[in-house]
Structures are given as structure tokens and as C-alpha cells.
Amino acid sequence: MTKDYSVELEVIEGNPSLRALDDVIIKPIDARPTKKYNILLSITVTLLLIMAVCIGLTFYYGVGLWGNNQPVAWAFAITNFVFWVGIGHAGTLISAILYLLRQQWRNGIARFAEAMTIFAVICAGMFPIIHMGRPWLAGYLIPYPNTHLIWPNFISPLVWDVFAVSTYLTVSLVFWYVGLIPDFATLRDRATNKVKKTIYSLFSLGWRNSSRHWRHYEKVYMILAGLATPLVLSVHTVVSWDFAAAIIPGWHSTIFPPYFVAGAIFSGFAMVSTVLIFVRTVFNMEHIITIDHIEKMNKIILLTGSMVGYAYIVEWFMSWYSGTPFELFTAMNRAFGPYAWAYWVMMSCNVFFPQLFWFKKIRRSIPITLVLVILVNVGMWFERFVIIVTSLSRDFLPSSWHNYHPTIYDFGILFGSFGLFFTLILLFAKTLPVVSIAEIKSVSKDAQPGHNGGD
Amino acid sequence: MPDKKLFGVTALFDSPDGILNAAKKIKEDGYKKYDFNTPYPIHGMDDVISSKPSKLGYITLFFGFSAAAFILSFMWWTLAISYPLVIGGKPYFPLPAFVPITFEFTVLLAVLSTVFGMIAVAFNLPYNSHPLLDTEYMRNVTSDKYGAVIEASDPQFEENKVKEYLKSLGGKSIELIYEPEELKLKVFEPRFLVFLTIVAVLSSAVTYISLNKLMYLPPFDFMLNQKKGSAQEESSFFADKHEMRKPPVGTVARGFLPYEFLGVADTNQFYGNPLLPTKKVLALGQEKFLTFCSPCHGNYGDGSSRLMGQFPPGPTLHSATVIGYSDGKIYNIITNGQNVMPSYAYQITREQRWAIINYIRVLQRSGNPKPSDFTAINKTDKESGNVQN
Numbered sequence: 001m002t003k004d005y006s007v008e009l010e011v012i013e014g015n016p017s018l019r020a021l022d023d024v025i026i027k028p029i030d031a032r033p034t035k036k037y038n039i040l041l042s043i044t045v046t047l048l049l050i051m052a053v054c055i056g057l058t059f060y061y062g063v064g065l066w067g068n069n070q071p072v073a074w075a076f077a078i079t080n081f082v083f084w085v086g087i088g089h090a091g092t093l094i095s096a097i098l099y100l101l102r103q104q105w106r107n108g109i110a111r112f113a114e115a116m117t118i119f120a121v122i123c124a125g126m127f128p129i130i131h132m133g134r135p136w137l138a139g140y141l142i143p144y145p146n147t148h149l150i151w152p153n154f155i156s157p158l159v160w161d162v163f164a165v166s167t168y169l170t171v172s173l174v175f176w177y178v179g180l181i182p183d184f185a186t187l188r189d190r191a192t193n194k195v196k197k198t199i200y201s202l203f204s205l206g207w208r209n210s211s212r213h214w215r216h217y218e219k220v221y222m223i224l225a226g227l228a229t230p231l232v233l234s235v236h237t238v239v240s241w242d243f244a245a246a247i248i249p250g251w252h253s254t255i256f257p258p259y260f261v262a263g264a265i266f267s268g269f270a271m272v273s274t275v276l277i278f279v280r281t282v283f284n285m286e287h288i289i290t291i292d293h294i295e296k297m298n299k300i301i302l303l304t305g306s307m308v309g310y311a312y313i314v315e316w317f318m319s320w321y322s323g324t325p326f327e328l329f330t331a332m333n334r335a336f337g338p339y340a341w342a343y344w345v346m347m348s349c350n351v352f353f354p355q356l357f358w359f360k361k362i363r364r365s366i367p368i369t370l371v372l373v374i375l376v377n378v379g380m381w382f383e384r385f386v387i388i389v390t391s392l393s394r395d396f397l398p399s400s401w402h403n404y405h406p407t408i409y410d411f412g413i414l415f416g417s418f419g420l421f422f423t424l425i426l427l428f429a430k431t432l433p434v435v436s437i438a439e440i441k442s443v444s445k446d447a448q449p450g451h452n453g454g455d
Numbered sequence: 456m457p458d459k460k461l462f463g464v465t466a467l468f469d470s471p472d473g474i475l476n477a478a479k480k481i482k483e484d485g486y487k488k489y490d491f492n493t494p495y496p497i498h499g500m501d502d503v504i505s506s507k508p509s510k511l512g513y514i515t516l517f518f519g520f521s522a523a524a525f526i527l528s529f530m531w532w533t534l535a536i537s538y539p540l541v542i543g544g545k546p547y548f549p550l551p552a553f554v555p556i557t558f559e560f561t562v563l564l565a566v567l568s569t570v571f572g573m574i575a576v577a578f579n580l581p582y583n584s585h586p587l588l589d590t591e592y593m594r595n596v597t598s599d600k601y602g603a604v605i606e607a608s609d610p611q612f613e614e615n616k617v618k619e620y621l622k623s624l625g626g627k628s629i630e631l632i633y634e635p636e637e638l639k640l641k642v643f644e645p646r647f648l649v650f651l652t653i654v655a656v657l658s659s660a661v662t663y664i665s666l667n668k669l670m671y672l673p674p675f676d677f678m679l680n681q682k683k684g685s686a687q688e689e690s691s692f693f694a695d696k697h698e699m700r701k702p703p704v705g706t707v708a709r710g711f712l713p714y715e716f717l718g719v720a721d722t723n724q725f726y727g728n729p730l731l732p733t734k735k736v737l738a739l740g741q742e743k744f745l746t747f748c749s750p751c752h753g754n755y756g757d758g759s760s761r762l763m764g765q766f767p768p769g770p771t772l773h774s775a776t777v778i779g780y781s782d783g784k785i786y787n788i789i790t791n792g793q794n795v796m797p798s799y800a801y802q803i804t805r806e807q808r809w810a811i812i813n814y815i816r817v818l819q820r821s822g823n824p825k826p827s828d829f830t831a832i833n834k835t836d837k838e839s840g841n842v843q844n
Contacts, residue, residue, distance in 0.1 A: 018494060018599035143533065151533035155542050160555040167563040174570050181574075182597075186494075189597040205574065205581040206588060209596050211478075211491040213578050215501045219509035220573045224566060227515070231562045238555055442495035449475045449499055 011105050011443040013287040018441050021288070025433045025440070026190060028283050033430060036282070044422040051416020054409045055130055063133040065409045072392045072404035077131035078242075079384040080414055083267070084124035084421075085165065085239055086260075086380065089232055090268025091117025092172060095179075096228035099221070105296060107439040108288050112279065113272050114176045115432075119424040120271070121169045123417045128161070130413070157241040164238040171231055175224050178217075181207050182438040236264040243387065250330040250391035253318065259311035266304035266350070267380035269297050270373040275425060277370050279434060288435055291364055298363040301376065305354035308383075312351060326396055334390045338403055342382050343390070349379025459633040462586035463488075463606035464617045466626025467595055471497050474601035477624040478503040481603065484620075488609035492587070492596035514572040515565045522564035527557050584635055592630050604632070714800070717791070723783030730806070732813045740814030743807045747799055756818040767795050772815055773822040785812050 016024070033041075058065050068075045091113035098106040129135045141162045143152050152159045184204035191197040207213070240260035243251040273294060280289040319331035334343045353375050356362045363369070394401045428434070441447060468474040474491060481489050482503050491500060501508075534540060535547035545552065574580050587593050587604065596602040603626060605617050618629050641647060669675055684690060684698035693700075716722045730736045745754065751769030753759035758771035770777070777785075789808045792798040803811065820828070 022598050143529070150538050153540075153542055154530045154534060154556055155545060155549055155552040157555075160559075163556045163559040167559040170563060171566045174566055178570055178573075182495075186597045189594040201583050201588075202581075205578075206583040206585055207578075207580065208585060208587050208593065209492045209494060211493060211497070211500045211504055214493070214496040215504050216509045216511050216573055216577045218496050218501075220511055220569055223512055223515050223569055227562050227566055231559075234555070234558060234562075238559075241555075438495045447471060447495065449471045449497065 011108060011290075012440065012445070013290050015445045016287065018444065021440060021444065022186060022190070022437060024283075024285060024288070025435050025437050026187065028430060029187070029433065037426065037430070041423070041426050044419045044426060047416050047419025048423050049416075049419075050412050051419055054412035054416060058130060058133070058409060058413075059135070063131070065407060067404055067406040067410055069402050069404065071395060071400055071402055072389055074131075074388050074392060075404055076385075076406055076410040076414060077127045079381065079388050080417055081124050081127035081131075082239055082260075082384045082388075083381045084120045084127070084417065086236060086264035086267045086384075087271045088117040088120035088124065088168070088172070088268065089236060089261070089264035090272045091115070091120075092168075092175075092228050092232035093265055093268065094272070095175060096225040096232065099225045100229060104443045105293055107443050108290070108435055109272065109276060109293055109297075110439065111176075111179060111436040112276060112434050113268075114172060114179065115428045115434075116268075116272060116275065116425065117172045118169065118176060119421050119428070120268075121165060121172065122424070123421050125165055125169065126417070126420075157238065157245045160238045161242060164235045168231060168235045171224075171228055175228060178221065178224065179436055179439070180432065181205060182209060183433045183436060185209060186437050187433070233261055236260045248391045248395050249324070249326040250315075250334070250387065253315065255311055255314055255318070259308065262304045262307035262311065263350075263380060263383060266301060266308055267377060269301050269304070270376035270380070273297050273301070273369060273373040274377065277366060277373075279429065283429070283434065285435065288440060291366070294366065294369055295360075295363045298357045298369060298372075301373065302354055302357040305350060305357075305376065309351035312347065330391060330394070333394055334386055337390065337394065339386060339390050339393075342386050346379050346382040346386050349375040350383060353379075459636075461607045461614065462632045462634050463604045463612075464614065464621060465587075465590075465592040465602055465604045465630045465632055466621035466624070467592065467600045467602050467628045468626055469600065471601060473625055474603060475499055475503075477603055477621075477626065480624055481605065486605055486609055486611055488606035488612075490604050490606070492593070492602040492604065494597060494599060494601075497601070509577075511569060511573055511577060515569045518568035519561050519565035523557050523561045526560040527553060530556065586632050586634050590630065590632055591628070592632065595628070714790070716787070720787055721781055721784040722786055723781040725783070728782040728786075728809050728812055730809045730813055732817065736810045736813055737817060739807060740810035740812070740817075743803055744811050744814050747803055748811065751796075755822075756815060757822070769796070773819055778819050778823075782809075782812050785815065 012021075066075065066077075068077075094106050094113040095110045095117075099110075129138045132138060140146070141152055141159060143154075152162075181204060184200050185207040188197060188200035188204045191200055237257040237260065240256035244253055244256040246252060276289055277294070280286050316331055319327040322328075334340070353372055356368070356372060362372075389404050393403050466477075468477060471493070474493060475497060478489075478491055478500060491497075491503075493500070530553050531548050534542075539547055541547075592602055592604075603621065603624075605612065605621070607614075614631070621629055671679065684692075686699040688698040689696055690698040716725065719725075744756075748756070748769075750762055751760045751766065752772055753761075753769075756772035758769055760766070760768035762768075786808055788796065789803065789811065790798060790800050799808070
């Protein structure tokens with residue numbers, strides 16, 4: 001089997017015309033919601049309502065409803081926070097880093113991944129605020145001149161977190177919107193309904209696809225990608241400092257930043273795959289989001305999964321090499337203590353199962369991929385659970401040890417956050433183009449002038 | 456439509472090669488006011504538009520550096536100047552700990568300024584009344600065609616010539632685009648004004664009722680009707696039946712210093728005035744003297760009371776008797792009072808009393824100056840160029 005590697009693979013299969021691309025991408029927006037869509041939406045909204053009830057009760061009675069205790073004060077809320085922030089990272093990686101690396105296949109999935117970033121960060125941002133129990137006090141994290149004459153402690157990693165996550169959300173939102181402007185123009189010019197046309201005109205800002213604009217637009221897109229790349233790496237680094245800056249055994253470790261970033265991309269790609277597998281089937285976009293996309297994402301999952309596995313092993317090594325009995329105890333306690341089941345769920349889902357992606361047949365098999373990426377999502381949630389709960393429940397003083405048992409409200413909020421995420425995803429898929437129309441056109445066949453001068 | 460002003464002539468092309476060749480030709484032929492509208496950026500088009508790269512990167516650079524400088528100095532000001540706090544034994548300006556927020560804020564402002572600069576300054580958007588919008592031409596170029604437009608403001612523009620020219624380049628569907636009619640703003644239409652009035656009246660009524668009436672009705676009046684005890688009420692809860700909780704016997708307030716010299720006429724036998732007559736002390740003494748002493752003793756201590764007829768006038772402070780008083784004796788008088796003068800111990804702090812005494816000495820000296828004082832005053836006046844005699 002010989003392949004000509006000098007020719008890039010076609011990003012879109014079947015060479016559809018530009019107008020056909022418009023049609024297939026905009027169809028879900030114009031068509032009335034199907035029965036399947038309504039059923040899915042009712043499920044996710046139900047989950048969302050469960051979360052709303054659980055959060056309402058939490059605000060009324062206080063966080064005592066949760067299983068949190070001393071010493072495990074962070075428990076589910078921070079586990080969920082780190083999990084969701086991590087999910088967000090794939091979006092920026094696809095839209096910014098792969099853009100800088102000139103990976104043209106990203107164009108088909110970038111829009112969706114960026115949307116997922118925003119929704120995941122919204123889910124994530126909710127958790128630290130409800131974890132405070134008195135969410136109205138969150139405003140004190142913003143440095144504004146208040147009557148107490150005091151300022152946030154800028155030396156605290158928790159305040160860094162506020163800046164990192166809110167910057168990340170803002171930048172992702174701006175990046176997403178900049179990419180949407182040309183698509184809003186396309187939607188505007190296709191719309192026949194007056195209300196729709198007004199809304200699209202409003203958001204398109206009067207964009208006219210002018211070459212004088214494209215010149216600046218491409219430059220700015222490059223700058224945004226260049227700024228978003230270090231930003232995305234910084235966000236999970238800062239999140240990992242929440243742990244690494246503490247002296248709790250199992251947390252106080254210099255490998256945390258790269259380990260967290262790799263884990264974030266790992267879980268993020270798994271979530272992108274999970275959702276895209278459904279989207280391409282439901283919206284008939286198999287030729288735009290191709291099996292090649294799935295395979296490439298599976299390769300990244302394999303790579304980052306192996307990095308995460310390496311980090312787990314280094315943690316074992318460091319706990320022995322550090323010579324600290326507490327570190328060694330924490331490592332042993334993780335693998336064989338009361339939460340050993342969680343540790344081995346994490347190990348198997350994150351380290352062992354993704355290794356199956358070494359086989360090309362498995363990488364290109366949709367059902368197996370779906371199972372594996374869901375397992376990765378489960379595993380990555382348990383990774384954060386293991387880090388937080390095992391370290392906190394048994395630290396230096398055996399007299400202060402206390403095991404953690406989540407309550408029904410913890411689970412309600414956890415599953416409800418998935419409801420929030422998927423509700424936003426479903427609403428997005430129905431209201432905005434899930435694939436960037438302008439970007440996908442630019443990588444279709446014969447989209448760029450030939451080198452023969454067009455003869 | 457002769458009353459409409461022509462904006463330009465447009466043509467559609469089917470392929471990216473077609474538009475790029477046409478673009479190069481249009482530029483070569485000396486047209487100035489032209490534009491191309493393509494569904495996505497076409498490689499090579501940038502060189503036709505301008506030989507220089509976009510300058511928007513300088514916005515990013517400028518605002519990025521400004522943001523970094525601002526947030527670093529802001530964090531230094533808050534944690535080292537405005538409210539200095541020692542946190543974890545670290546210095547007031549721990550640079551490594553400020554790096555993450557500096558970075559995040561730099562990225563945030565750089566991104567926002569770049570995007571704002573692009574949309575509002577470089578693109579001049581939003582511009583929903585642009586002549587090209589809502590034309591058949593625009594509907595094509597936002598989908599699958601590549602368009603060129605030569606504007607009527609071009610110096611070489613002639614309607615028929617340009618039409619033929621675009622056709623000769625291979626353009627199809629030649630379209631004439633006209634400027635849109637002037638927008639008629641409907642802001643001052645009576646209907647809209649009535650609507651605005653209703654909104655204004657309704658929102659003020661709702662605000663007034665909710666803040667002034669609703670808040671005093673159940674269940675919103677819970678702040679007014681709380682279970683609480685007042686200091687003078689009888690208590691059913693405490694054993695001594697007093698709602699007021701008095702401090703335990705022997706409690707001393709923070710900062711309380713007992714006065715050891717009650718009844719001692721002249722404290723000078725124990726210690727003298729601890730304050731030197733410096734500028735700062737005299738300014739404090741003057742301020743307190745004018746506040747507390749001058750109503751009866753006069754602004755210059757000469758006994759010209761402002762309360763003449765309402766309260767017995769205070770004696771002059773320039774008499775030989777008062778000049779002869781020691782500092783300790785005056786201190787005792789201010790602290791404990793004398794004749795009809797009450798004690799000022801609760802109004803004037805100890806430090807302020809000593810400052811007042813220093814100021815009284817200045818007043819007394821100015822009432823009975825020595826010749827050497829005049830020499831000194833003349834000397835300072837000469838130096839400051841303020842000679843009067």
C-alpha cells in the first residue's frame with residue numbers, strides 16, 4: 001500500500017458544492033425540531049431541573065446538605081469544577097493550537113469544540129460559587145473599591161483561578177463570536193423570515209465578506225490563536241496550583257501543571273468525540289465530520305492518555321524517591337485504601353483502555369470509540385475525585401482522618417451539571433451553525449486559486 | 456431610478472481563480488475604489504488589496520503591555536500601599552506570585568482590544584445600512600460566488616464603461632448598486648414618545664411602590680419585626696432580668712489609662728510638657744484651642760468671649776498670673792476644670808492638651824514680645840520679601 005504523502009488528504013468527503021455545504025450545515029437551524037431532538041431536550045432539561053432543585057435546597061438549608069465534612073471540604077464541588085474546566089480545554093486546543101499548526105482538518109470540528117469550551121466553563125464556574133454556600137459573596141473576589149477598604153489576596157492560587165477561568169471564558173466567547181460573524185452573514189442572507197433576518201443582521205454587524213476585511217480578519221484570528229494557546233495551557237496550570245501550592249501529601253507536587261494540562265486535553269477530546277459522534281449522525285454530516293476526524297482525535301486521546309499514565313507512575317516514583325513517609329502513605333492509601341475502587345476505575349479508564357487505540361481498526365470503529373471515550377470521561381472524573389478525596393480524607397494527623405460519603409444532593413448537582421451542559425449543546429446545535437461555514441468552505445476542493453493561474 | 460445615487464457596479468465570478476485574475480487586472484488598470492467579496496479568504500488576495508501586512512497587531516502589543524503594567528502596579532498598590540498585609544510571611548511585592556494574574560489580564564485586555572479594534576475601527580462595523588447589503592450580489596457572495604465591486608467614487612468611474620470592463624474580465628450578473636435612502640428615524644414619532652412616557656411612569660411607580668410600600672408589608676418587613684432586645688427593656692431570658700449586658704466588674708476598656716493626678720494642682724512636680732513646640736504640635740494646639748478654648752478665652756486668649764452675656768467670660772490668658780502658671784498647672788485646669796470652667800478630659804486627649812498649652816505659650820509671647828522677637832521677625836520677612844515697616 002503506497003500513499004502519496006505530498007498531497008494533503010481531503011478534509012471533506014464527496015466534494016460537495018459550496019451551496020450544498022451551506023444547505024447541510026444550516027438545515028438543522030431552519031428545520032423544525034424533530035421528535036428525537038425534543039426527547040433528548042426533555043431528558044437534559046429534566047436533569048437541569050434536578051440540579052436547580054438541589055442547588056435551591058442547598059442555598060436554603062446550606063452546604064450541610066452535602067456530604068462535605070472536615071477535612072474533606074472540597075469534595076464533589078471542586079471535583080466537578082476541575083472536571084468541567086478540563087473538558088473545556090479541547091475546544092481551545094482545536095481552535096487555537098491546531099490552527100497555529102495548520103491542521104486543516106480542525107475546520108470541521110472547531111466551532112463545535114469551541115462551543116463546548118464555553119458551555120463546559122460555564123458548568124465549571126458554577127461549582128466554586130455554589131460551593132461557597134453563600135454565592136452572593138462571590139463579588140468579593142473582584143478587586144473593586146469596597147467599604148471594607150480591603151482587596152482580594154492576589155497571592156492566593158484561588159484568586160488566580162478566578163482570573164484564569166473568567167479570562168478563559170471571555171476569550172473563548174470572543175474567539176467564538178469572531179468566528180461566527182461571517183456565518184451570521186450567510187445566515188442573514190439566506191433568511192426569509194423577517195424576525196430571523198433582524199436577529200442575524202444584528203449579530204453579523206453588517207459583515208460583507210469583503211477582501212479588505214478578510215485581510216485583517218485572518219491576521220486577528222492568528223493573533224487570537226496565538227494568545228489563546230498560552231492561555232489554555234495557563235488555565236489548567238493555575239487550576240493545578242490550587243492543589244500544588246498546598247502542602248497536603250499527594251498534592252504538593254511539581255508535576256501537577258503538565259499532568260493537569262495533559263489530563264484536561266485528554267478528557268476534553270473524549271467529550272468532543274462523545275458529542276460529535278452523535279452530531280454527525282443526527283445532522284447527516286458524516287462527510288464533513290469524517291471518520292478521519294474521529295481517528296485523529298483518537299490519536300490525540302492515545303497520546304495524552306499515555307502522558308496521564310506516565311504522570312500516575314511518576315507520582316508513585318516521587319512518593320518513594322521523596323523519602324517522605326506521608327507521601328508514600330498517600331500513594332499506598334490511594335491504591336489500596338478505602339477509595340481503592342475509585343483509583344482502579346481511574347487507572348483502567350485512563351491508562352489501560354485508551355491503549356486499545358494503538359490498533360487502527362479500533363481507532364476507526366465508531367461504536368468502540370464511543371465506548372472508550374465515555375470510559376475516559378468517567379475515568380477523568382474519578383481522577384479528580386481520587387486526587388481530592390484521598391488526599392484530604394487522610395492527611396498528616398490520623399486523629400483528623402474522616403472518610404467522605406456523598407449525599408443525594410451531591411449526585412443531583414453532578415448529574416444536573418451534565419444536564420446543563422447538554423441542554424446548552426442542544427440549544428446551540430439548533431440555533432447556530434455547528435460547523436464553521438466559512439472555514440469549511442476554505443478547505444473544500446478547489447477552494448483556493450490554482451498555481452497555474454486559473455487557465 | 457434617477458433620484459437614487461449610484462454606489463457601484465458589481466460582477467460575480469464562478470471560481471477563485473477567476474476572481475483573483477480579475478482582481479489583479481482591476482488593480483493594474485489603475486482603479487482605486489474597488490473591493491472583492493468572497494465567501495472565505497482567498498489566498499493571494501491580500502497582495503492585491505495591500506502590499507503591507509495588517510497593522511492590527513500593534514493594538515495587541517500596545518494594550519497587552521499596558522495591561523501588564525497596569526495590573527502589576529495595581530496589585531502592588533492594593534497589597535503594599537492601600538492595605539498592606541503580610542500574607543504567609545511573604546514580602547509586600549512578591550513578583551512570582553503576581554505573574555499568573557499579570558499574564559491572564561494581559562491576555563484578556565490584548566484580546567478584547569484587538570477584537571474591538573478590528574470590528575469597530577478597522578471594519579467600521581456595525582454597518583447594517585451598507586449599500587451592498589440585502590442585494591442579490593450579497594446573497595451570492597455569502598454563499599458560493601466570488602464578487603468584485605467597483606465603486607462610483609472611483610476617479611475612472613463611468614457607468615457603462617465599467618459594466619463592459621467587468622464583463623470583459625469574465626464577470627457575470629452585472630448589477631448596479633444604489634445608495635440606500637436616508638434612514639428616517641422614528642424616535643420622535645408621537646407613538647414612540649407616548650410609549651417612552653408610559654415606560655418611565657410605570658418604572659418609577661413600580662420602584663416607588665416596591666421600595667416605599669412593599670418593603671413595609673409582610674413578608675418583606677422581616678427586617679423591621681425582628682426578635683431583639685433593647686438596652687433598657689426587661690428581659691425574660693437573662694437571670695438578672697436586664698436586657699442590657701453590662702461588662703463584668705473590673706473590665707477595663709482597650710487603651711484606657713488611669714489618671715493618677717486627680718486633685719493635684721500642679722503636675723509639674725511629676726513631669727513637664729512632653730511635647731516640644733514644633734510646627735506640627737503648634738498647628739494641633741491651635742486647632743484645638745480654636746475649637747474648645749476660644750469660645751470663652753477669645754481667639755487670641757485675651758478673654759474676648761464670643762458667649763458674652765450667655766456665659767461668664769473667661770479670664771485673659773495674658774495676665775501675669777497665667778503667664779506665671781507652670782505647664783502642669785494649666786494641664787490640671789484643662790483636665791479637671793476650675794471655677795465655672797468644666798473638665799475637658801473627655802473632649803481633649805492628653806496629647807492635645809499639651810499641644811494647647813504649647814500654643815497658649817505662643818499666644819502669651821506674642822502679647823508681650825521682646826525686642827529680639829522683632830529682629831527675628833524682620834529677618835524672616837526680609838528673606839521672604841514681605842517687608843512692611
